[in-house]
Amino acid sequence: MTQPKPSKSARKREQLQLQQLGERLIELTEEELQALPIDERLREAVLAASKIRAHGALRRQKQLIGKLMRNCDPVPIQRALDARSAEDRRAKRVFADAERWRDRIVTEGGEAVRLFCDQNGASAEALEALLGRIHSAPGERIEKGLRRRLFREIHDALMTAAQDDRISR
Numbered sequence: 001m002t003q004p005k006p007s008k009s010a011r012k013r014e015q016l017q018l019q020q021l022g023e024r025l026i027e028l029t030e031e032e033l034q035a036l037p038i039d040e041r042l043r044e045a046v047l048a049a050s051k052i053r054a055h056g057a058l059r060r061q062k063q064l065i066g067k068l069m070r071n072c073d074p075v076p077i078q079r080a081l082d083a084r085s086a087e088d089r090r091a092k093r094v095f096a097d098a099e100r101w102r103d104r105i106v107t108e109g110g111e112a113v114r115l116f117c118d119q120n121g122a123s124a125e126a127l128e129a130l131l132g133r134i135h136s137a138p139g140e141r142i143e144k145g146l147r148r149r150l151f152r153e154i155h156d157a158l159m160t161a162a163q164d165d166r167i168s169r
Contacts, residue, residue, distance in 0.1 A: 023065065
């Protein structure tokens with residue numbers, strides 16, 4: 001017994017999903033696109049779409065991308081886009097954590113530095129030195145610059161810890 005032919009609405013929904021998946025490719029860099037298993041025509045259409053600014057032309061280009069998506073396997077593309085989204089979420093989480101730790105270290109002082117270093121394996125000396133310079137900064141402008149440096153140190157330590165955690169899984 002043969003399978004019944006999908007309805008026109010079902011085919012339309014499937015094509016729309018493929019087009020939406022293809023539209024997400026426009027956000028990728030050229031290097032990320034090269035890593036995906038897609039054919040050259042689709043890659044060129046996506047690169048062209050990323051350069052189009054006119055609304056109508058971009059809409060037509062997205063429709064072309066949707067049409068070209070019908071000829072490729074969407075599963076690896078979906079996986080790559082999901083992995084990229086997870087990486088973006090991780091980077092945002094690390095950024096927010098770094099801001100919270102910076103504020104906590106500036107307000108609580110040495111105890112917060114030690115707690116941060118115990119949890120993330122960072123160098124306490126560098127953070128304590130920056131903290132001391134922040135509290136003795138002669139002006140607001142210099143203090144802001146030192147807070148940025150403290151943030152960068154914390155952010156780098158958190159990124160390293162996140163990388164180590166991801167690798168050990």
